[in-house]
Amino acid sequence: MSTLRPALLTDQYELTMVSAALSDGTADRRCVFEVFSRRLPAGRRYGVVAGTGRLIEMIRDFRFDPAEIDYLRRTGVVDERAAQWLADYRFTGDVDGYAEGELFFPGSPILTVSGTFAECVVLETLVLSVLNHDCAIAAAAARMVTAARGRALIEMGSRRAHEEAAVAAARSAYLAGFRFTSNLAAGQRYGIPTAGTAAHAFTLLHDDERAAFASQVATLGKDTTLLVDTYDIAQGIRNAIAVAGPELRAVRIDSGDLAVIAQQSRELLDSLGATETKIIVSGDLDEYAIAALAAEPVDMYGAGTAVVTGSGAPTAGLVYKLVEVEGRPVVKRSEHKATIGGRKVAVRRHKPTGTATEEVVVPQGVPDRQPNDRLLQHSYVVSGEPVPLPTLDESREHLRQCLISIPWEGLKLSGGDPAVPLTVVPAT
Incomplete structure (x- = not known):
């Protein structure tokens, strides 16, 4: 409350x-x-x-x-x-x-x-x-859920809203069908499942990308998500699998032409034996961007600003x-x-x-x-x-x-x- x-x-x-x-x-x-x-x-x-x-x-x-x-x-x-x-x-x-x-x-x-x-x-x-x-x-989030066609969505817009509005937005997004929120207050207050990955800052903190990935995996295990686009995405995926092995739960991509990158990333992951590793994409996604990715090998979408602002109708x-x-x-x-x-x-x-x-x-x-x-x-x-x-x-x-x-x-x-x-x- x-x-x-x-x-x-x-x-x-x-x-x-x-x-x-x-x-x-x-x-x-x-x-x-x-x-x-x-x-x-x-x-x-x-x-x-x-x-x-x-x-x-x-x-x-x-x-x-x-x-x-x-x-x-x-x-x-x-x-x-x-x-x-x-x-x-x-x-x-x-x-x-x-x-x-x-x-x-x-x-x-x-x-x-x-x-x-x-x-x-x-x-x-x-x-x-x-x-x-x-x-x-809720109306904006419901449209995103429809556009996702059964794929999972995580609400991650807390940094784009007033602190209390962020909690209310997470509640409304969950009501609309989002599977997770990154907002811990919403998780505690309303029992919404929470999820999170890591920021580019964590990768930049370490001497190299592999060291950052190794730290995260050592702490959280292979059932985690590694952010692979701080430097070169393809090399980031190779580093992620080299560190975590093909049992890595997911990689996250937050930039670039997501349609093209998702296809290339899926092909690369499969070639490395990580056929079960999921691809999560984020980066200013709204219902239209999500719909445009419907045919691509994306497993989960992270949506933030568009959710907490009502996707143009606040x-x-x-x-x-x-x-x-x-x-x-x-x-x-x-x-x-x-x-x-x-x-x-x-x-x-x-x-x-x-x-x-x-x-x-x-x-x-x-x-x-x-x-x-x-x-x-x-x-x-x-x-x-x-x-x-x-x-x-x-x-x-x-x-x-x-x-x-x-x-x-x-x-x-x-x-x-x-x-x-x-x-x-x-x-x-």
Whole structure:
């Protein structure tokens, strides 16, 4: 669990609204907020729900301690009435949403927060901060998993992200199907398998490449990965096998024309008798670079920067909007930013074969259920109390099944319509 306290991970205007609503008597009105995206990032055909497990923990721990309240008083962010309200803050409402690992599309109501206006609105920034980041990472990582065609991936982007964002990114990448992370905090916190090789600095430290390899093998055994591109790749492979023998687990290549080098490296390894030694490639890989290597003898991909930055889409574009007050639908009518009022229920419609055909969203009602429909929303928090959630591995398997269920066109890396059309129907 993160050591960060979540209460002040928010925007000042949340507390401005709380202060004013407490003053005018509207703070306790029962409200419903929904999280959704208006559009997917360019070139994407689906989004992936991720970060919900992290978010529920942070909502559970969302408290204002005396020092934080004193800071808000001293700086004039809140008045005395609001300060007292914050001192007693506990979220007592409900949170419902799509399962972690579920796919979403423009308009999907992926999270619903209900309770009093004040207790819900103060969570807005936290909700969006967590979900926008984690959903973006998971969607990019899922595309890389598809491009890898069953080959393993290791997430290794910690040096390209904020230290806490790196841990969250590792979690989202694992959810999406990456097999390992290099981030040890993510390994400890979430039970994600970790893996690592060595840096060029380790080779340069030693008098020659063979000495560096000998040191690593002496310490870790032959079940290790030697980085062979510090100098000449072909000679590096010869040195690696000379030191470790043909039982060496893997070599890693981090530079050059990877398609050509992978072929040459496989041929060289086989000629040296190291037919079982794996080839791991890394170096600014994204889903397109991984797809381009599909026909090459690569056994594992290491992806870093593209993962932790969402491969060009670092946010999922999610918004948190008020849709209902005291049971009455409310609608924002801003040009290009209009909302649909009322709390919504969503189902994913499937063929008997299991292929998803449509997502149906009903405001203020229940869908007309058909035999192969799957209800998408589940309870996360009930009357302020979190309910047991699926494990990260269970959510990972859920996403794998969801990706199997969408039409094959939806897995293409090229731009196009959402993989599954979404229809908003009138309430029944």
